[in-house]
Amino acid sequence: MKKVLLIIMDGLGDRPNSSLNGKTALQAAYKPNLDYLALNGATGLMSPVSLGIRSGSDTSHLSLLGYDPEKYYTGRGPFEAMGLGIDLLPGDIAFRANFGSVINSKVVDRRAGRIKDTSELSKSLATNIDGVEFIIKSGVEHRAALVLRGKNLSDKISDTDPHNIGTDPLFTKPLEKEAEFTASVLNKFIERSRKILNEHSVNIKRIENGELPANEIMIRGAGKIPEIPSFREKYGMDAACISGTPLIRGIAKLAGFNIISVDGMTGRTDTNYGNVINSAISSLKNYDFVLVNIKGTDIAGHDKNPELKKSIIERVDQAMDPLKKILTNTLIAITGDHSTPCSYGDHTGDPVPILFSTEGILSDYVNSFDELSVSSGFYKIKSSDIMPIILSYSERAEKYGA
């Protein structure tokens, strides 16, 4: 049996960039180590979730770890809460939340004048009502996540976000009998929040400054944190995750991964990739399976910055030099979780390159790791095919039949 290192370069797939002479970032980058692994590996194209699906990092990571997102992706509420770094437990109910502005009992802005920072406000709302803990964490600008933790909670309740302005602020309603308790405690929370927010020094100051107050917490997208079978249960492997992104760490935690912190891993483009790769390699001593998510490539794609994406690939490649020495007893798989073409600035449904490399593997004719070269490789797969292929190449698969 071999150890497994799965490296996800977030948003790796790209399209032609005029500033890179019509090349993708991978094509334009100098990346001798990725090319070495492609030359000594089996390659192909992988469609995240399925062909043409513009998957998010959440649905895609679920899928590539073998958790069908149709079953385990319980909506944006829970996964955005994970993304904000709230430590979630199975059974928690999570929502996306906005801070909005209510004046004369009418919603006048759903973004509270695009308020820059709501962390003070969020802190003031944390409470415990009728045995239910309310955890709230601010995101970018007016955005936040709200989590309810307690017994007998249901996610079958209506949004309090009116999705419109000029309307009355809303209370939530239970959508089924079992949700009455949840709706009732949540409405108590909303009433309490209104009072706190209206009296909060941040809002008093905003009104003095002629800014809209952030005096209404509007929630939407209720979802239950899914209970997912642990990675150990599914595959018999002890797993660890290295990622600078709270969403990825949240998903990994749900699947029972241990989270490994790395000095200089920021989740931004200034991450110390040498530390990341070296930490992954040393973690393989204690774990059977190490998942690494590298966020920089996705950030560069969203920023429509092909030069940055190329340079991040080059820096990651340089850090990958020591991977060549662990191929004897390690299966290395490298791919993206989706494409984030710099020319588009968001996720697309384009397939992403993938490679599997380990000593003794049958290599295809591909000797370069980019979208075009790998298209003549062995595989045209979906993300849900990755784990079975990994189990087979790492000599961990049970035989099916005789």
Next chain:
Amino acid sequence: MKKVLLIIMDGLGDRPNSSLNGKTALQAAYKPNLDYLALNGATGLMSPVSLGIRSGSDTSHLSLLGYDPEKYYTGRGPFEAMGLGIDLLPGDIAFRANFGSVINSKVVDRRAGRIKDTSELSKSLATNIDGVEFIIKSGVEHRAALVLRGKNLSDKISDTDPHNIGTDPLFTKPLEKEAEFTASVLNKFIERSRKILNEHSVNIKRIENGELPANEIMIRGAGKIPEIPSFREKYGMDAACISGTPLIRGIAKLAGFNIISVDGMTGRTDTNYGNVINSAISSLKNYDFVLVNIKGTDIAGHDKNPELKKSIIERVDQAMDPLKKILTNTLIAITGDHSTPCSYGDHTGDPVPILFSTEGILSDYVNSFDELSVSSGFYKIKSSDIMPIILSYSERAEKYGA
């Protein structure tokens, strides 16, 4: 409509072999006829059952004939019984069995000292109890298969193999109400067998020689022989099977194939491949579909003998010369049922090469039949895709729509 010849070279897929200059057996072999069929055909890579699945010959043959193994593979008991050549009927309950040793009422060995031959012992146990026929057949060393044939039988009964030593010998227990009759007759069989085996001259002699007696028949893996729709029903073709392997013949029989015997077909590496291919060609006069399974490539893979695998491929290729003359009115499909790389010595989940050839087909650019060359061919498929492609190329598929 064309006739169909499907040739399965068992365990065909391979990995680099140092003794073949890093080539796979197919790459290293001189095989002008396979290359001719690839040149004049459509090729690709096929994943048996699904990507990365280490399928057995049983699950894989079910799948490639269009029988979903998730539905029809009822466990190793029935399929190992087929593998030992027991003629099975739908409704039969089959088990894997071991001869073990019981001394002072404790199981001391689950393999009866790796006894060489249990066929005398097996013969002595055949009987009929309460209308249920007990059929038992010895396999290699301590292994055997047990089949119960009769009315109202259930496979929902527990193992009597304790899977451990130092324990009491077990009786079976019903796992549901409907299995009570089955458990009761099987326990009568086990009591009767203990008496017979303890008094059997083979065991008396073994004890005199200081060897462990084979005095306990331990069963596990109960499974019902599946009822599968006949090949004729599914595809409207009269089908025949040529195979030296009881397991493959058993599966084909279940699907209603006629079994054709061939002089010099041994199921070993010394099979007369000329006779096999010639017999297949002449069978196409009487049948629409002929399935040939060639076992030698798999045996060489399990033996970790790349030179042998290469030479078997060369001998089969030589025997294939007359295939070039039947392409006008025959679709020939050639593939493996899984990979058995010589470097690994067992099945892996690697995809296997496949080719379809017949007059008038659109050929891809591939002109050599090996794992790497066909990776740039038309197809990246699963075994369950083979039959629809065969029906289309052989002009037997119904139009779907207008």
